[in-house]
Each structure stands twice: as C-alpha cells, then as structure tokens.
Amino acid sequence: MGRNTRKRRSSMANKAIAASAALALGGGGLIWANFYASAHESKNSSQNQTKAAAAQVATISCPDVGQKLTNVPGGARSGVDRELANLDKQITEAYARLASTRQAQTNDAGFVQNAIVGPLKEKRAATIDRIRINIQRAGGQVQDLSPLAACTTQGAQTNAGGGQNGGQQNGGQNNGGQQNGGGQNGGQQGNGGQGGNGPTAADFVDITKAPRNAQLGVGANGLAANGNGGSRGTFTTSCGTNGNDNHNTDNVIVAPGVTNGAHHLHDYVGNQNNDAFASDQELAAAETSCQNQGDKSSYFWPVLRVQDGSQDFDQNNDGGGKEGNVGKILQPAQAQLKFVGNKRGKVVAMPTALRIITGDAKAFVNGNANANVNWSCTGFENKVQLEDKYPICPQGSQVVRTTNFQSCWDGKNIDSANHRTHVAFVQANGTCANGFKAIPQLQVRLVYNVPAPKIQNGQVVNPYAVDSFPENLHKPITDHNDFINFFSQNTMNKMVNCINTGKRCK
Template identity: 65%
Template sequence: MRRNTRRRPMGAQRATFAAAALILGGGGLVAVNVYASATESGSAGAPGQANPSNQTWASGAATIDCPDVGGKLAEVPQQARADVDKELALLDQQVSEAYARMTSGQQAQAQDANSVQNAILGPLKEKRGAVIDRIKTDFKDAGAEAPNSLDALATCTAVPADQTQNNAGGQNGNGEQQNNNGGQNGGQQGGGQQGGGASAVSGPVAADFVDITKVQPNVPQKPGSGGNASTGTFISSCGVNANKKFNTDNVIVAPGVTNGAHHLHDYVGNQSNDAFATNDDLAKAETTCQNQGDKSTYYWPVLRVQDGTQEFDADRNGGGLEGNVGKVLQAKQAQIEFIGNPQSKVVEMPTFLRIITGDAKAFTNGPANANAHWSCTGFEDKVQLTDKYPICPQGSSVVRSFAFQSCWDGQNIDSANHRTHVAFADANGNCAGGFKAIPQLTMRLLYDVPAPTLDNGQVKNPYAVDGFPEQVHKAITDHDDFINVFDASLMREMVDCINAGRQCGDGAGDGNGGGGNGGGTGTSEPSQGEPTPDQPTLSPDPSSGGNDATASATPTDTQTTQPPAAGTPETTEPTRGGQATGHSGVVKADTSPSAAASHTAAAPQGGAHEHHGSETTHPAQTPATGADAPSAQPTAQDTSQAGSQSQSQTEPQAVTGDLADTGTNLWPAAGGGVLVIAGLVVLLRIRRSSV
C-alpha cells in the first residue's frame, strides 16, 4: 500500500518558528536583566547609592596603603636632608597618581581581579624602589648608611572596599568596652559619593558622620595642678585668613616642592609661607597677627562643603584634580592661645621651632599619631570626636580644635621625621625623657557649616577636610602646622605671663601683656579690600613680604557666640585638655595613644606606614599602662554599646531607589516577559488549529 503522508501547512510552521523566537528572545531579556541587576547591586557598595560609576567596585580596592619610609628615617645626615625630603615628597606624589589611576579604572578592575596588582601596585612598587635606592645613595654620599629595612618598604597594598578593619578596643567615657568594627562594608568605605552635584570624589560617606546629640559624653577629667604649675595664658589674634592666602605646599615636610601637601592650606600669621620660604623670608614677612611681634605661621587644611561649587582650584593639583572639591569655608573664628603646664614652669620656644600635630595620613597609617578633635559649640566639654564629623543641632557651629605637643627636647627646632624633637606630656602633665615644658599652642576653629543630610545610606552636601587623595577625606586625618617666629622679647613676655598665672595677649584686658615689640594695641580693625573667593593669594613671592597682610586682622572672640538649639547642653566655659587653667581654649579629649587606637575610621594596620611628608607627630603620651586610658572617640557604633543608651541611628532605613529608578531597572525584564507570553499564546493557537 502506498503510504499517505500529511504535511503541515507552511503558515503554521512559520508561526511555530515565530513563537519559539519570541519565547527565546523574551527569556534572554529576562535572564540578562536579572544578571545585570545582581552585578550592579554588588558593585554599588552601600545600599541606596544610585550612581555606581562613582563608587568603589565590590571586587576592587578602596584605597592604597603604603608602608612608612620617612618613619624609618629618624636620623638623617644634615647634608642629605634636603635631597631626602624631596624624595619622600616624590613618594607622596607617586601614591597620589596611583590612586587616581585606580579610581579611574574601576570597570577594568571589576572585570579583572588582577588588574590592580598588574596595572597599579606593580608599577608603583618599581617607582618606590627607585626612590628608596636614591635615598640610600643620599645617605652614602653624606658618609652614612641608610636603615637596612628600607628595601622592604617599596611594596604597597590595596585596601579592599569590603574589608572590615578591626582596631584595638578602647573604652568609652563611661568605662565600658567598645566594639570597634572599623571601616564600612560593601564598598562604602572608600567609594565616595557625589555631594550635591560636585564632581566625583572619594569620600566622605554617610558612615563618616554622626549626630552629636546622640553620642555619649567622652571628655575625661583634667589632671590637677601641682604646686609648680604654670597656669597663665597668652592669646595671639591673627585673623581667619581674610586675605585668602592659600597654597598646597608644606614648607615643613616638603621644602622646595610645589604641591607637597596635595591639599589646600589656610594660612594666618606669616604671609610669606610657601614651599620655598627660608627662615630669613619668614623673619622679614608681613603678619596678620595684631601683635606684630608674632610673625609665626599657623596653617591647616581647609574645610569644604561638597555642594557642587567650582572653586578657584577645581582644575588644579591639590584641588579638584586630587579630589578636593566644593566650596572652601572660611572659619568665622580662629582662636590661638598658648597655655602652661599643670606640673611645671615653661621655657621659651626656640625661634623657628616647627611643630605638626595630627597625621594627615591617619586613615592608612593607623591612629597612633592622630590628634583630630571635632565637636560642636555647646558640646565641646562633653563630646570630642576623632574619626567622625559631627552633625550639629541648629544654632550650633562645627568646631575643629588642636592641642599641640608641649614638650621639647631642648636642642632641635625640627627632626628628620618632624616628630621626635617634640612630644606630648603624659596624663599628669609631666614631660618625660629630659624634655622641657614649653607653652602649649592650642587652636580652636569655628565654622558655620550647612548640616549634611543622610538618606538611604547616602550623605548629601557633606563637608570634609582637605587631604591626600588616598585618605578619602576621613575626619581622623585632620592636622595643624606651626612655625614659631615670635621675636625674642615677645616670647620672653609670653613665658613670664604664663609662669606667673596671668592672662595676657590680645584682648586679655589685664594690662600686663599684649603690647610686645610690635606695638599691638589688643584691638583689631575689620578687614578691608578682601579678595573675592576666585582671587585667592596663592604662593606669594617670599621676598615680597606677602599680599595685603594688614587686611586680615579680623576680630576673633574667645567665647562661643552661637547658643545651642533648644534642648541641647548649654555652652559652658570650654575646658582644656591636660590643663587646669579654667580659660577658654581647646578641649583635649584624651592624651592616650590607646584612645586613638579605637577609632573606627582608622585603616588596617600592620607594619610601618608613611609618616614623613604626611604631617605626622607623636601621639599624646601616657604612662605605659595607657591601654587602660578612657577612649575619647565614641562612634555611632560605639554608642550602641554604652550602658542603656539607645543606638544612635544616623542612616534612615528605607527602600533603596524611587519608583522611576525601579521602572528603569525593570523594563527589560518586563518586556521579555511579554514576549514569552506572546510566544506561548501563538503556540497554543497553532495547536488548536491543527487538531
């Protein structure tokens, strides 16, 4: 028999193929969209970060941690110091450049886990090795031998974005143990956020801020005064940088190197300070200080609000090109006061003595040399923060305060690592190791800062201190610099005043001091002819004597003028760490290295870290048992551990993204689903028609 074959109509066959194509295509869209969403959520870091291109990638690195070279060079032959300083400054430049390459290559690094090592860290190691070889040659040419350990310091490491940093536990102000989980998780630590339209910048992040009203008091009791205490004070009013003298140099750690700081400095006092200023230049300079006998230079990194403002340095090294962006804030008060010692009389500072307090690289170096103090008016004698920026209540101003080292070795005006010639007094105020007590410089800077807002793990319009780019603008990196250029008679007058327990200097009002050699009257005139913000004074010629120095003698009060908001602590007479003078000044929350060791913002430690050229100093010192000293820096995490006080919640918990974002992310999957359904419908109809 002949076999009867039946062929399907060509139309039905084509419809079947079309249905299959719809199903496959739609399924593909769904799969791709799900995979992309999963990958994107992992790379964005913290929840709620809607711009992952500006964040640290999940498998990448938050920053670069390089070992300390300068810290190993406590002894450098005098004839080699200039060359060694320049080589150490070059190490800073190399790290800055490597960090810039790392942050600009996030996409490649997300695809290749080895790209950071191959493209960033490997070349950096070779460059650092060459610099270290030249340093060793500088020693040899000076007839000395460099430390053998230098060769091992060429290798840098990348700090993973999701690395949790565990620091030594300290104690809070109530004596209860802290649980310090350093760092931030999920890429937030170094990711950076776009602050109110500012250009992409790494840091600060939401976890760097804390509502100060939710932090427990942590300022320890001051030591009592001994029978030989020097309880006087000497005030020098030098304005608030109304001249807008800025530069990114650092004549102490990087003399002769332009942009040696890699961040912008405010200057008051001496108006001839730049990278190339000599002691003679400083001695001949103009000064903004009311008492013309004080030509000292006082400088610190500027504070900025990342609000999208294009400042004058937006396209310059040390500014926008190195992650320091936003509106530069001028302090409304800059109080400079020298105080005594609770246990002994003080001796005169030598002319041109250099002191740096704090560590500009404390985020990667660790907190050992950190000496940052952040607070708000109305809270200074209760709460001091080192690794967090405070969010102040309405009517309260942000306060940056500094208490410099007050013990001197009696011989040197500087040291190779800019640290060992000065030290902090111990917890009782004693200078150890034969060091002599000198007047302690204390500074208090007040700012009107728009309060940042925290929303879904993001911070909008954050404020932050300028810093080295790889330090991602952490609060713990705050620091301050000083070169003593008091004339001899005014320094003698200061010491006599402090030792006699008097209050002298500008505005002291006791008639026993303040005139000095400069004919200072103790009053000031409002600044006139101030340059506009886009016309700053940048690195003036030292021989010119400065620019418009007399214009910046802005009055500065010694008491807080802004009352705290209702319900917040009243402003009391500010206390002074380590001193029992009762006068206004800096709150030194603690003088123990262990207090700093508990900061959550500190980076991983292990081995030595880069101190030289990074504005580092001795930590505040206590007896060897300082590990039991009270911690001075509770964080949002710390407060959850303290007694019965409820956890401070600074980051609202909410669903990530708005409806528009959700629709944008889901439409490919939705379209794919429609195609799959359409394909199934077509198949069903073909089956029915063929039956």
C-alpha cells in the same frame, strides 16, 4: 622672596554648580555609580561576586617611609625631602589610576595588581634606594627600607586610623572590608563625596546621639598640658581667619622646595610668606596677619570644604579638584590661638623657627599612632569630642576643630628628620619624659558655620570634609595642624613670663 601662591576666590567660582557631582575627579564618582548599576543588573552570579570584590578596593595604602627616618644627616635632608615628596606623588598618581579604572577592574581580577600596585612598588623601590644613597653619601647609616616599597589595597570601611587592617598583602582585591554602605546593600555608591573619594555617610554622626566621652584631649594624643598647678597663665594671639585667602598646597616643613608637596590646600594665618620656597630669613622678615606684630609665626591647617555641588577657585588645580579636593572652601568664623602652661612646672621659651606638626594627614592608611583630632560642636565641647567622625551639629550650633600641640621639646633641635622626634606630648601626669623641656602649648580652636549634612537612604547629602591626600578619602581622622615659631624674642619672653606667673595676656 618665596613664591607667592595666594589666590582670591571669585564669586563666580563660588557660585558655580557642577552639572553632576560625580563628574569630579575625572568622572571617578560616575564610573562607580555605573559600575554598581551594572553589578545589580547582571544575572551571572560569579560575575557579580567578581564585581563586588572589585567594589571593595577603595584606596591604596603604602608604608610611610618618612616616619621611619629618624636620623638623617643635615647634608642629606634636602635630597631626602625631595624623594619623600616623590613617594607622595607616586601614591597620588596610583590612586588617581585606581579611581579612574573601575570598569577595567571589574573585567580583570588581576588589573589592580598588574597595572597599579605592581608598577607602584617598582617606582617606590627606586625612590627608596635613592633615599638610601643620599643618606650614605652624607655619612649616615640607614636601615633596610626596601620592605616599605610594597603597597596594599584596602576597602573604605576599616577602623579609622587602622588603615592596614584588612588590606590584601599581595595587592589583590580586599574581600574583608565591605565598602561603606556600598554595593549590594544599596548604600552610598563609590567612596561618596562630590569628588568621588569621600567622605561617606559612615564618616558622620549626629552629635546629639553620640555618647559622652572624656574631656578635650583625654584619650587622644594631644593631652592638654595645663591644669590647676604648675604654670597656669595663658597667652592669646589674634591672627584673623584667613580673610585674605592666603592659600597654597605646599608644606615647607615636610616638603621644602617642592610645589604641591601637601597635595591639599592649606589655610595660613600669621606669617604671610609661607610657601615651599620660603627660607627662615624670609619668614622672619615677612608681614603678619597677627594684631601683635611681634608674632610672625606661621599657623596653617587643611581647609574645610562643604561639598554642596559648587566648586572653588582651585577646581582645576593640583592639590584641588584635580586631586579630589572639591567644594566650597569655608572660612573659619573664629580662629582662636592660645598658648598655655604646664600642670607640673614652669615653661621655657621656644626657639626661633621651631617647627611642630601635630596630627597625621595620612592617618587613615598609616594607623592612628600620630593622629591628634578633636571634632565637636559649640555647646557640646565639654561633652563630646570625636576622633574618627565628623559631627552633624543641631541648628544654631557650629562645627569646632580643636588641636592641642606637643609641648615638650628636646632642648636642642628646631626640627627632626621625621618632623616629630624633637618634640613630644606631655605624659599623663603632665611631666616631660626623656629630659625634654616644657614649652608653651599651642591650642588651636577653629569654629565654622557649616550647613548640617543630611543622611538619606545610606548616603550623605551636602557633606563637609577637610582636604586630604586623595588616597586618605577625606577621613576626619586625617585632620592635622602645623606651626612654625617666629615670635620676636621680646614677645616670646613676655609669653613665658605671663604663663609662668599665672597671668592672662594678649
């Protein structure tokens, strides 16, 4: 059996109030606050400039090696996955050092380069070389990945999804990206948030004041596949809202066999045996939270937390409070899982164990090429869909996260080396390119009762945010969703028949 990492939150943990929100993440937030105070108090103008420059270094941005690996031999996959997980761990550790050494950065303009970014490059270079060796030993060929070893630093206020913009290529201080409302403008200190690494006031927008935009998914990667033509049926599966607190910080798709491979906490519904060590055989034999017992598929996404000063069961755990993911975990009020058809034609059955990742957990530093985010509020979903902002909903309205998955499959593979190239989104006209086959499109709609944050004096009070890799600062653009198909063949055939004949089935 796979390792069981499910944990139930205690009522005491939910009610625990932090003595100071800034003390989370090893006091990173408090260090920022003290730093800004000292920057204001100093009378030395040149010293002020040095400190202001240091203030703008908010996070570390490293090239995503995994997305470059599109052809990894099967015999090298496990070794490569372990090394990719090592790269994530190295970035996490470097970010933690960045967040805990703010004072040293103000005293030494070369500190970030010499003590953090430089050593990180050396570690990454060695790991990337091991990836090359793994692939070549398995008979594969690999491009020169050595240029991907170098990382940059960047400020928090960059275009969401455009993480590389404004990063200083030599790893020095970023003088082009003023911290969100921070520093001498008297706004939010540090990176905001209870954990000191986000979110900030700039990450939120009052949805009643947001401009109306196109229908759900238009303008984002996750175009809705269904329409008025083609296969117009639907198949809905009801798998609960994770009321049994099935959580872990693994990701069996991208980091199989690696504990805490996600560096953030996931909600799981459907399959009850999903952790880093679960085999396909174990997943196929697992229990399911779905009402239809023919659906043992695994549906998982990063948890949503409200940062109201409270802490949850994982406040001292890897992937939780130790990595800046703090606050009270919110259980969805609704978790709607629906499969729809293709606007141009019929769909074919998904293969067993098909894996699909949609969105990008690292979109803030990767750029938005793989981002797939839709944030809104009930009553506004047909008016406003947000990609790079969290909505502040009016009284009586709930926060909504909606995701449309890729719905074109290459017809051969259940996964790919970068976990993306075996599936694709439909084109604007609804067709699948490159000979791919249309499959049922999974649409996930999560609804939450979230106390509305308030923006006061440039700071956000009681913000909410998705869990993220710590260096991605809890930006809304980093939301993502995962799916592994373990429908029984009979149930999958029923789904396909319902969709292709225009029925609405459950």
